[in-house]
Amino acid sequence: MAKKEEKRERFKRLATTRTNEVLRRLKVLSNCANRSAYDYAEDEINKIFSTIERSLRDAKSKFHYPKVKIDFKL
Numbered sequence: 001m002a003k004k005e006e007k008r009e010r011f012k013r014l015a016t017t018r019t020n021e022v023l024r025r026l027k028v029l030s031n032c033a034n035r036s037a038y039d040y041a042e043d044e045i046n047k048i049f050s051t052i053e054r055s056l057r058d059a060k061s062k063f064h065y066p067k068v069k070i071d072f073k074l
Contacts, residue, residue, distance in 0.1 A: 029048075032038050 032040070
C-alpha cells in the first residue's frame with residue numbers, strides 16, 4: 001500500500017506544480033492582448049488558441065482514455 005501512496009503523493013505534487021506553471025504562463029500570454037504594446041491580427045490569435053486547445057484536448061484524453069495496447073499476431 002505504501003508504494004501506491006508514494007505514487008499518489010508524487011502525482012499530487014507534480015500535477016499541482018505543473019498546473020500552476022501552465023496557469024502562470026497563460027497569464028503571461030494574456031499580457032500580449034495589450035493593443036497599446038502589441039499589434040496582431042485576428043487570424044494570429046485564432047491560430048494561437050486553436051493550437052492551445054488542441055494540445056489541451058490531447059493532454060486531457062490521456063487521462064480519460066487508457067492507451068490500448070495493440071498486439072499483432074499471425
